[in-house]
Amino acid sequence: MGSVNRTPQVVTIAGSDSGGGAGMQADLKTFQARHVFGMNIVVALTAQNTYGVQASLPIPTYFIDAQFQSLDADFAIKAAKTGMLADSEHVEAVVRNLQQVDFGPLIVDPVMVAKGGATLLEPEAVATIKSKLLPLADVVTPNLPEAEIIVGRPIKTNADTIAAAQTIQQFGVKNVIIKGGHRSEDDQAADYILLEDGSSFWLSAPRIATANTHGTGDTFSACIAAELAKGQPLKSAIVTAKAFLQGAISQGIFVGHGHGPTNHWAKLSDKVRMSETR
Numbered sequence: 001m002g003s004v005n006r007t008p009q010v011v012t013i014a015g016s017d018s019g020g021g022a023g024m025q026a027d028l029k030t031f032q033a034r035h036v037f038g039m040n041i042v043v044a045l046t047a048q049n050t051y052g053v054q055a056s057l058p059i060p061t062y063f064i065d066a067q068f069q070s071l072d073a074d075f076a077i078k079a080a081k082t083g084m085l086a087d088s089e090h091v092e093a094v095v096r097n098l099q100q101v102d103f104g105p106l107i108v109d110p111v112m113v114a115k116g117g118a119t120l121l122e123p124e125a126v127a128t129i130k131s132k133l134l135p136l137a138d139v140v141t142p143n144l145p146e147a148e149i150i151v152g153r154p155i156k157t158n159a160d161t162i163a164a165a166q167t168i169q170q171f172g173v174k175n176v177i178i179k180g181g182h183r184s185e186d187d188q189a190a191d192y193i194l195l196e197d198g199s200s201f202w203l204s205a206p207r208i209a210t211a212n213t214h215g216t217g218d219t220f221s222a223c224i225a226a227e228l229a230k231g232q233p234l235k236s237a238i239v240t241a242k243a244f245l246q247g248a249i250s251q252g253i254f255v256g257h258g259h260g261p262t263n264h265w266a267k268l269s270d271k272v273r274m275s276e277t278r
């Protein structure tokens with residue numbers, strides 16, 4: 001047969017957002033925008049729009065196995081990311097499958113709660129993510145509330161953020177990114193990055209006053225996966241993802257009545273600044 005696996009290929013292992021702005025739809029749109037071939041393993045379905053999540057339905061785990069097997073039998077996947085994983089049983093199913101395949105670097109976005117407050121991960125599953133998924137991960141990308149839950153203490157200051165990243169790295173994940181999008185009192189959206197070699201830095205860009213931030217975290221981690229699949233080093237993949245997010249939030253589109261999606265057609269912003277750890 002004619003095809004060979006030369007085009008960079010990436011998979012998202014996540015939940016479906018019927019509203020198209022978050023979850024695996026945001027991931028696939030990001031993969032398309034960043035010129036990698038995107039695939040998906042569905043872990044859960046949601047009935048969702050820009051107002052919030054109206055219903056959700058985890059997929060039977062045997063069907064997660066089937067999707068992993070289909071992809072592993074054919075494609076040459078060069079990076080993978082996880083998003084909504086629903087509950088402990090589904091985290092375990094994903095872990096079991098990841099141990100049997102080589103899908104390249106793994107980015108774990110520890111999605112817990114949607115912006116409207118809906119639960120996307122049962123609280124009891126956080127322990128399973130910490131003990132079983134993080135040791136397999138190359139990068140983890142919690143937002144501030146997720147980082148607080150993972151470390152079990154409040155994060156108020158930059159020093160708290162730095163200490164939290166160090167604690168999270170001790171769970172076995174190589175690189176940690178704590179996203180600052182939720183610190184709405186700051187005029188910069190600043191993310192803290194702790195790399196495997198112990199070096200660290202802040203990435204910041206001007207905070208944009210907008211309600212259209214549905215799916216920002218998904219888009220960010222998907223962009224990192226896309227850039228890694230193309231062979232970019234991790235540090236530049238993270239900088240590209242920040243520039244893609246800044247563009248996707250600032251070059252807005254107008255969809256729905258609530259927290260609208262970001263613009264996956266956007267150009268990379270030149271407003272991202274890197275600074276030393278302080």
Ligand SMILES: Nc1ncnc2c1ncn2[C@@H]1O[C@H](COP(=O)(O)OP(=O)(O)OP(=O)(O)O)[C@@H](O)[C@H]1O
Nearest residue numbers: 143179180181182189207208215216217218220245
């Ligand atoms: N209003 C904003 N202006 C500029 N950058 C932002 C804004 N909100 C978030 N970001 C950036 O977007 C990226 C995603 O961070 P965020 O904290 O929003 O993720 P998240 O809470 O996981 O998103 P979601 O749960 O909706 O997927 C980070 O780089 C963050 O700094």
Ligand SMILES: Cc1ncc(CO)c(N)n1
Nearest residue numbers: 015016022023084114215
């Ligand atoms: C399915 C799904 N995954 C992730 C998020 C978080 O943005 C969401 N709202 N919905």
